[in-house]
Amino acid sequence: MAFSLSFGNKRNVNLIFNDHSIRYLELKSVHPPIPLKWGEHFLPPGVISDGKITDYETLSTILDECIEEWKIQRRQVNFIVPDPLVIIRKIAIPIDIQEDEVKSHLYMELGSSIHLPFEDPVFDVYPLGEKDGKKELLLFASPEKFVMDFANLLSSLKLQPAAADISPLALYRIYYMMDKAHRAENLFTAHINLTSVSMCIFEGHIPYFMRHFPLDFNVAKWDVRRGRSDECEYVFKGDPAELEEQFLSIYSEMGKLMDFYRYSVSGGTKGVTKILLDGDHPMLNKIHKELGEQFGLPIVTFPSETVQNGRNRILPPGHTLALGLALKEVE
Template sequence: MAFSLFSAKNRIINLVLNDHSIRFVELKQSKPPAAQKWNERFLPPGIITDGKIVDIDTLTNIIEQCIDEWKINRRSIRFLVPDPLVIIRKVSIPEDIQDDEIKGYLYLELGSSIHLPFEEPVFDYYPLQGNGKTKDLLLFAAPEQYVMAYAQLFASLKLTPVAADISPLSLYRLYHYLELAGEKEVLFTVQFDLTSVNLCIFEESVPLVMRQFALPFNIDNWEIKPDLMGFIEYKYIGDSEELVIQFEDIFKEINKLLDFYRYSLSNNEKKDVTKFLLNGDHPMITAIYDEMKERFEVPIERITFDSDAKGSVPANLLLSLGLALKEVQ
């Protein structure tokens, strides 16, 4: 599943931009594939806000510097559509719509019988098991103007966008690639980053519901500097009670989504989530993991990925790595 704006090419750079960083991973063409190069750059607040490009000139200058430093000029790229822009929705269409007519049907019905909180969406869909009377689909959509703002920015810098994806699918792709997925599993992914949290529930490989939450971020409360390896190191120097309140709010949202799945999405089967998958770049991620173990009876998984002699790919780059695995069979 990906937004159908581009066609596939080889030797692709995998870029992930959010409100506070730019990251990339390049795979070495080997079997099994290995991460060959990776890096990241901090973005000051106000350049990207809630996934939308706010300061295009500054972002352009920063990406130009990254292209030069990372030696990725004139490359094809995949990128993640920022989480705040994406919605996932289950829709039903008439059973007699043929498979090759679904895309056109959705184009016609978006804005009329299928309502989204924005106009002019870019979208993709995934077929679900129908009931014999309708075809059920999982619709992935985002505002085209904001997605294309990224694509046009990249193109202006001689980077060629060939695919766009969403973060829960990239994370699940890596999870599945590492053979961590179980049969009939209901997986609850928690992507806990510095400025946002993404929650998504998968039945086997299908993401049924996604929720996105912004985290308050005051740069004055953080000490930000490169570590010995050149990666960004965040140290919180503000009032710790503020973080406790933020985390408490997210744990409440996790409980709400657990209940929503249990009582509304599981087709009256009263199924439960069988595992959490925790990932993210938040510097308190270990404390978050420990707190989740205390609060929830569901097992919690974390991912590590070793890449030949270079050692483990840093945890904050695993989304980029999952995106890089998109075309790997």
Template sequence: MAFSLFTSKNRIVNLVVNDHSIRFLELKQTNPPGAQKWGERLLPPGIISNGKIMDIDSLAIILDECIDDWKIKRRSVRFIVPDQLVIIRKVTVPAEILEDEMKGYLYLELGSSIHLPFEEPIFDIFPLSNNGKTKDLLLFAAPEQHVMEYANLFTSLKLNPIAADISPLALYRLFHELGQANQNEKLIIVQFDLTSVNLCIFEDSVPVVMRPFALPFNSEQWDIKRDNLGKVEIKFIGDTNDLVLQFEDIFKELLKLLDFYRYSLSKEKQDVSRFLLTGDHPMLQAIKDEMKERFEAPVDLLSLDAISNGKTGSLPANFLLSLGLALKEVK
């Protein structure tokens, strides 16, 4: 699953670009695979907003500097499509539609039996069931214009984009690689980042519904610096009531999604069995503690214990998404 736009190459660099940062990670070919090296550059507000590039000239200058600093010129890259651009939707099609005809059929149905909030999508599909008359599929879609804007930017800077992925799949891939996934599990991944939150419910290994949300971000309320090893440290220095209100809004949305899943999506009216909390928000432990107070299902942080170290020390928690992306298509 994910967006198969490109062809494959060796020596792949994995890029995660969001509203507030650019991160890269290179995989170490070990068993189990680990991180070889990584780097991070924070972005000024306004260059990317809700996953969309707003100032491509400034982004190109910053990314070009990163390419030099990280010594990744002319490398092949995978990248994450921003959560805010991605739609996951279940669709039903006639059973007689062959696999190699499926994407053409879906394109023809856009705007009639299949409705998306944007035109000219790029999409991938995942088969769910076939009763002989109809097939159920999961449709992963994003606006081609915005996805290709990232791909074209990389190409213009002499990088070679080979694959685009989505964050829930990358995170679940890492979760599974670490041996933390359970069979027949109803899992919700809560990705709590500095400027956004993404909620995604999995049945076994299949994402069935996803909801992204923006978090208000005021740079004046945060103290951002680097430690002696170059690691970015972010500390909230504003009014804590502002954070409390933000978190409260997200918990309300989380509760709505759980109710929607129980009463509309789950065939057996089941609840999720576990929360998996991850992300780059500096208050992740406090968020976990609050979730444990509010919800009955257990709340786990995506563990770093089984991840090997790379050349630049222990892998920071905010690079877990990058590592999950790096595991794509690793045999």
């Protein structure tokens, strides 16, 4: 199930890049998962846009400062491929294609039987079994150029890119380790940040459908402070009606994906059974309540107050994705 662009194999530092921040986490232990250290640095608008590095020089300068502050010089790094750059798609190939021939076959079929919205992809596949005389695969794909922009940025600052992952798998990794995952359920994950929403539907333990959409973020309407736990705290100071409208659009998009899954994919035979809610949005508790009213489904969140580093420092909720990425090391 892992999306594994591997560059190395030692215990690593874990970095999350999104449009508004860089987050960092180091793991202390796996069972139970205990983080050792973490941090966050706010990014000004326009440095990363829609998951793509748009101001390389500024990002390099900021990351260099973070490396010094977090004392992670020359370390190996796992990172998340930003959600706007990721596609998950189910495909079928001839049954006689051998396992070691799958990737070369897929490269030959790109642009003919396999269509992606970008050229020169980097991808991984997960076998789903056989159906109607074909091998079914789950394809995880991203544009190589933009993924390598992050890897090259790390290398230029003497960090060592070790592995790339995707956010739904990182979140599900924590959910699974909490013993909350059930093979019979159809789980809808919603990762809601200040600048975007990422959604994914899992059947059993497998992510089949992923959608991402941006949120309007006007930095002038937010007060950004450094919290006591080395994370950024975001306080909205604009018109509350603007956020209410944004929340309604989030619920609408979630409903559309649920309906697509129920009617277009499953022919009305099955639907989402549970929602896993996570993210750094400061009004996530309000969203939690309204989601319950909107969809009438069980909603699970990560109990961040139970994740401590042994020194009574509680891991901020916005860092759970980084924790899930860190657990990739033990798969």
